[in-house]
Amino acid sequence: MTAQITPPAAVRRAQNSFLPAPLAFLAGGGITAVAALLTLPGETTAGTLTLLGLTGGLCCCGAWLLAAWPGRSLAANLKQACETAHGCCTDTHAQVVGLVEDLHATLDKTANLNRLHLENVINQTNDAAEQIVLMLQNLDSAAGDLMQGMEQFSSEISTSLDDSNRILTNNAEMIKLIEQHLTAREQAARLERERLQSIVGTVDKLNELVSHIRDISDQTNLLALNAAIEAARAGEAGRGFAVVADEVQRLSATVDKTANQIGQGMKEMAQLIDREFANKQATAQEHEEQSRFRQVHDQLLSLEESARRIETTVGNTITVLEIKGRQIGQVVIEALGSVQFQDITRQKLEQVSNIMLDFAGHLGGLCSKLRQGSDSVQSIRSQMFAVESVLERYVMDDQRAIHAQSLGKATATKSSSLPAIELF
Numbered sequence: 081m082t083a084q085i086t087p088p089a090a091v092r093r094a095q096n097s098f099l100p101a102p103l104a105f106l107a108g109g110g111i112t113a114v115a116a117l118l119t120l121p122g123e124t125t126a127g128t129l130t131l132l133g134l135t136g137g138l139c140c141c142g143a144w145l146l147a148a149w150p151g152r153s154l155a156a157n158l159k160q161a162c163e164t165a166h167g168c169c170t171d172t173h174a175q176v177v178g179l180v181e182d183l184h185a186t187l188d189k190t191a192n193l194n195r196l197h198l199e200n201v202i203n204q205t206n207d208a209a210e211q212i213v214l215m216l217q218n219l220d221s222a223a224g225d226l227m228q229g230m231e232q233f234s235s236e237i238s239t240s241l242d243d244s245n246r247i248l249t250n251n252a253e254m255i256k257l258i259e260q261h262l263t264a265r266e267q268a269a270r271l272e273r274e275r276l277q278s279i280v281g282t283v284d285k286l287n288e289l290v291s292h293i294r295d296i297s298d299q300t301n302l303l304a305l306n307a308a309i310e311a312a313r314a315g316e317a318g319r320g321f322a323v324v325a326d327e328v329q330r331l332s333a334t335v336d337k338t339a340n341q342i343g344q345g346m347k348e349m350a351q352l353i354d355r356e357f358a359n360k361q362a363t364a365q366e367h368e369e370q371s372r373f374r375q376v377h378d379q380l381l382s383l384e385e386s387a388r389r390i391e392t393t394v395g396n397t398i399t400v401l402e403i404k405g406r407q408i409g410q411v412v413i414e415a416l417g418s419v420q421f422q423d424i425t426r427q428k429l430e431q432v433s434n435i436m437l438d439f440a441g442h443l444g445g446l447c448s449k450l451r452q453g454s455d456s457v458q459s460i461r462s463q464m465f466a467v468e469s470v471l472e473r474y475v476m477d478d479q480r481a482i483h484a485q486s487l488g489k490a491t492a493t494k495s496s497s498l499p500a501i502e503l504f
């Protein structure tokens with residue numbers, strides 16, 4: 081589109097003072113056309129401006145010569161025409177430089193505004209990523225503490241079960257002795273009393289074991305509660321862990337209930353032994369006593385079987401908890417790796433901002449050279465902003481692909497000399 085430029089005042093005065101209307105219109109139109117050409121895009125330099133100015137001046141000179149030849153001095157008309165053409169070219173050149181400088185100022189402000197917006201986005205995403213990393217680290221630490229607690233709990237359970245097995249083994253041996261005692265009633269009552277007291281002592285030990293099992297049940301319940309809390313904090317990743325925590329809590333309640341039943345059974349068994357010991361005088365009661373001791377034998381065997389089941393259940397639960405704990409740790413590690421997207425986004429946005437700022441600064445340098453008017457067209461063209469130079473700044477393959485697509489070129493191959501992206 082051709083720019084609309086009004087002829088300078090000097091030209092209008094020359095038209096009114098020296099030229100007839102047709103010739104004055106010709107001269108003014110020639111100079112105005114020269115000024116319009118100066119505003120068109122293209123290879124506009126100081127040399128080009130001079131050439132166009134001389135062309136416009138020649139047009140004006142021709143018009144003046146045709147109009148003033150009869151009665152005016154050729155030298156005076158030619159001088160005034162040249163001065164008018166030179167002033168027109170100078171004004172137009174100043175207008176072009178002013179427009180370019182205004183464009184540079186607007187572009188510089190826009191680049192700074194975009195840079196501030198991009199920095200704000202980078203800071204916000206960086207803060208969010210740091211918060212996510214912190215929460216994941218806390219989750220990983222909590223999972224580690226939970227696994228350590230489970231290992232300690234497993235060790236304590238193993239020790240308690242070993243003690244329980246030893247006691248149950250001793251009880252089996254004592255039952256055999258009781259059976260032998262019942263079949264050999266001829267032994268002295270004193271020996272029988274001592275053996276019965278030994279059984280009572282064993283029952284007391286079992287009561288202590290039951291109390292210890294209750295303590296373990298309480299610890300298991302507390303551990304399950306902590307696991308449920310940590311699973312709730314983990315959200316979707318801890319859902320499986322929450323299910324396991326509920327199962328452990330129910331197992332703890334079952335163990336506590338079983339321990340109470342065993343304790344009650346032991347208490348009743350001790351009372352039964354005391355009553356039988358006090359009333360055991362007549363021979364007629366021997367068969368009944370033997371039957372009751374057989375019940376004690378069966379109860380102890382049932383207790384052993386229950387202890388075996390508890391051992392198996394606790395072992396399986398600990399195994400499941402260890403597996404879930406490792407899964408949570410793996411999820412945390414993968415999540416930490418995924419947070420690296422923020423670093424990639426930050427570096428891409430910073431490169432976009434730097435490219436805009438560099439372009440604005442480069443345009444400012446070209447404005448200075450246009451104002452001076454000392455450089456040729458080839459010199460200014462060689463100093464223009466090279467979009468191809470931006471390729472060396474990229475650190476991601478997708479950036480290079482987008483760059484090649486924008487220039488209509490094939491995707492650039494990856495080079496080992498290219499800069500590497502920075503991660504956490």
